[in-house]
Amino acid sequence: MAARRLRLCVALAAMIAASAVSARADDLGALKDRLHAAARQSTLRGDGLQPYHLTLSVQLFDKRGKPAEQGTVEVSWAGGKEKRLYSFPSYTATEVRMEGKLFRTPNTAYPPEKVELVVNQLLDPMPHDSTIDASQPQMQQIKFGRVPLECIMLSKPIDGLKTPPMGLFPTYCFDPGKNVLRLGLNYGTQFVLRNQITVFQQKRYVAQEIIVRADDVEAASGQVTELAQDSIPDSNFATDGLVEIGYDAPVKIGSGVAAGRILAQAQPVYPARAKANHSQGLVVMHAVIGTDGHMRDLQVMSSPDPDLAIAAIAAVRQWTYHPYLLNGVPVAVETTINVNFTFGP
Numbered sequence: 001m002a003a004r005r006l007r008l009c010v011a012l013a014a015m016i017a018a019s020a021v022s023a024r025a026d027d028l029g030a031l032k033d034r035l036h037a038a039a040r041q042s043t044l045r046g047d048g049l050q051p052y053h054l055t056l057s058v059q060l061f062d063k064r065g066k067p068a069e070q071g072t073v074e075v076s077w078a079g080g081k082e083k084r085l086y087s088f089p090s091y092t093a094t095e096v097r098m099e100g101k102l103f104r105t106p107n108t109a110y111p112p113e114k115v116e117l118v119v120n121q122l123l124d125p126m127p128h129d130s131t132i133d134a135s136q137p138q139m140q141q142i143k144f145g146r147v148p149l150e151c152i153m154l155s156k157p158i159d160g161l162k163t164p165p166m167g168l169f170p171t172y173c174f175d176p177g178k179n180v181l182r183l184g185l186n187y188g189t190q191f192v193l194r195n196q197i198t199v200f201q202q203k204r205y206v207a208q209e210i211i212v213r214a215d216d217v218e219a220a221s222g223q224v225t226e227l228a229q230d231s232i233p234d235s236n237f238a239t240d241g242l243v244e245i246g247y248d249a250p251v252k253i254g255s256g257v258a259a260g261r262i263l264a265q266a267q268p269v270y271p272a273r274a275k276a277n278h279s280q281g282l283v284v285m286h287a288v289i290g291t292d293g294h295m296r297d298l299q300v301m302s303s304p305d306p307d308l309a310i311a312a313i314a315a316v317r318q319w320t321y322h323p324y325l326l327n328g329v330p331v332a333v334e335t336t337i338n339v340n341f342t343f344g345p
Contacts, residue, residue, distance in 0.1 A: 039126035051078035055226040103242035110292035118222040159302035268315035271307040279305035283312040
């Protein structure tokens, strides 16, 4: 079942300013049920799936949106075991994931961040059940060009903001009345489009094309060139010659410790509207930093102004860190990041 192609023609500001119909508070249970159902129907992992093999062609772009490196990722999956083969001019590696453990080719770096993002958006684009349950989802009906979508944001209370603007928290947009995920919004300015939707094994909605845009510039794209049910022997997931890396749960570290490990730090842009309103103060964010030192999750905890919150997210999502080591092994960490906006004369 192929779906019509969706083209992105709005920015985050348009989402915030869009005329919309929000779900009532007593609809929270229904919205969570819909998100849970969409998560089950869009993942290529979990119960009910037969073993399969897929090949994904990935195109990366530079900061100006010009084509850069191109390569492929092959994925084999069977009963919770997963194998990935990365083949790029600058990066080649094998990964095996099983029983909560990750194994990789020795002496290889982490996969390029944008490659990993495209792969994960294909395999498992929705949040975990616990994240959905912990949210207070709100829905708006928004038109992207001529395409109407129903967008659900995983909202949470923010100190200082009575009503968080749409798109400030992770947001998932669906075809009206359906659980077909068409677009996701992360970090305030990162869009993930899902085009050419098909049904795989009569159970899951799969995007044949993934497009990632950041700050209104194309950052990466992926095209599924092969996806087929397959008989995959256990020997395909052998870890001989690979090394185990990483831990599952993020390790909590203090904001000062995290600040001391920053490698690159983009400076926030003071929004013109916030300046005009003389808005200032501290934006406090909860962050999860991956084993590769890149931002994996970022959520606003408090902010004096919605424009300042968006500006802080747009900058901090670009920060990179020295990987945090536990017993000599890189681990993901969760911490608090503060961005202070001071209005001067």
